[in-house]
Amino acid sequence: MGLSVDIVKTFGDFTLAVAFETGEEIFAVLGESGCGKSLTLKCIAGIEKPDSGRICLNGRVLYDSQKGINLPPRERRVGYLFQQYALFPNMTVAQNIGVALSKDEREALVADFIRDFALDGLAEKYPRMLSGGQQQRVALARMLAAKPELILLDEPFSALDHNLKMTLELQMLEIFEKYHTPMLFVSHNRDEVYSLCSRMGIISRGHMERVGTKEAVFKDPVTVAGANITGCKNIAAVKPDGKGQMSCPEWGFCLSPQVPGRTHLAIRAHDILMTQDEPLEASIRLKGRIECLLELPFEDNVVVRIQGDGKSLGRLVVAMEKNNMSTLSLGKSVSLGIQPEKLLWLE
Template identity: 35%
Template sequence: MTLDVALVMKLGGFTLDVAFAAPAGITVLYGRSGAGKSSIINAVAGLAKPDGGRITVEGEVLFDSRAGVNLPAHKRRMGCIFQDARLFPHLTVAQNLRYGRWFSKRGPEEARVVEMLGIGPLLERRPGALSGGERQRVAIGRALMAGPRMLLADEPLAALDEARKAEILPYFERLGAEMGVPVLYVSHAPAEVARLATTVVALAEGKVVRQGPAADVLGDPQVTPLGPRAAGSVLEARVLAHHKDGLSELEAGGLRLHLPVVSHPVGAVLRVHIEAADVMLASEAPRGISALNVWPARVTEVRMGTGPGAIARLEAGGQVLLARVTRRSAEAMALGPGRDVFAVLKAVSVAPESVA
């Protein structure tokens, strides 16, 4: 299933003018606040009318300004999940779930949704007695019960603390695998994007600056205008061992990577997001340092920022890495395509939420 979006909307001081395709899986709209992400979600859901354009899903036209087509929200079969769960406070969890069923008989069995989301013990409670993470799980369940052809998630984790985010992320990962429901997901958090996205649409000032697989988009220095910590690398790694000192050893192509212990078993394949700001460069092999991850690398590109920073794109062991350095350091090290360096990463720099 593919969602095709082409729309123009005037928003305050700028015009949103985008075109992209969201294939099966999780497509993340990624960018700073005010880039137009939520406006796109609202347009796809039928909650806002674009000034022009065309939106189709599975070949069905949802909106076409030239043809005068604008399906109402309730006919689009889109499940919406927002920052606040928006559950009915006077209904129990079970009653909130069944409310979703009123809109469609095509949804999955209630027992299947309850089991996948782990909300069986919550069914008789009301939303006021739930944690933020529990409320969001129920909101996901209610949306699924309506049998949507796509879920629209507008920064569903933004209001949660890190512990609650870690609780919810695995459920979004399971939606495609277990329910087969594609997701259009809004986020401005790089680690969240790297963990969830199969496709990323990067936005800045109402325009698409890059779209494609998460590793390609986050590994492109062009995304740095999205924020100082936006750029980074996404490595697919395999767990080799868990050591007694609290570290896990992973292998990503030609790289060995030591991280604080991960929950995945030996042999599991996962994705690791490494922010460019956490990678240091050395012109010679460093000695006597505390960092455990030191890799020979070659510079393939250097992009100077408008301020004091620069982004170096590296190739190391067949993997693409980004390193954020100062312009002064880039000039002092004569960084440029073909320059051999050593990339240095402290094991503790990679946060648990950056590993999935």
């Protein structure tokens, strides 16, 4: 049981072709703006119709192009939280939550949802009188009151400040634990995805490039787009050197053996060792000069220009713990070390 999606949808000059399955879990889709994340949700919800394929939810066919099945949104039992929440502006909080409930159950259940979603004292307020976080909680309560089999969340935290975002992330986990309603949410924020989901997929240019546990996807994103969206700051092209090795001209080293089908290498900034004078215990050793020092809130980044064969090559970004850059300066020579097992081979 769960959600199964295998669809193709052409939208102007853009083609969406995605296939994935989810279970009773919070499943996240990570991708850059315009990659097809929201279009995927709209196809599942029935707002957009795919050109071909199949969508099933808990054994029910929502869409099947070959069999001519395309259930309308109201029959899919899917809750969709839009980025702007889409609350009814002329209804109070209580009326918004109870809009899908029968008259007999409305009073008791609305009171339960108001309590569960920390909306006490707001039952008679209108959406325009609420904060963004309060509006989101009302929208989530309204969805759950309709007893959906799946909740779709479209960039649910994009318009919220950091503190409110963290509060609502925790609340979303609590909601899942209490109601056990599977959730599928899309985001371009890797931190949101990693903190909330157990499994995830990466969409790039309309294609689902990678699906797996969050740990596996971040450890081996497989594609250049996957490495970029998961926060890798160092990516370079590689090519066979004719001697059985893969050459990385941008960083000035070769590796063996060749890896078929892989066109790029990546290394995460925190996996690079750096020293000013001590010898490095690493298989790949590079020399460079500091080109830029970047102070970030919780770590610092050092941009190093690689030096090889008497010329300047590409850059590498190295992550450092806070307050460790006091002895560094622009133009200073440094040594870098990389362990081959930390390299990411990408398509």
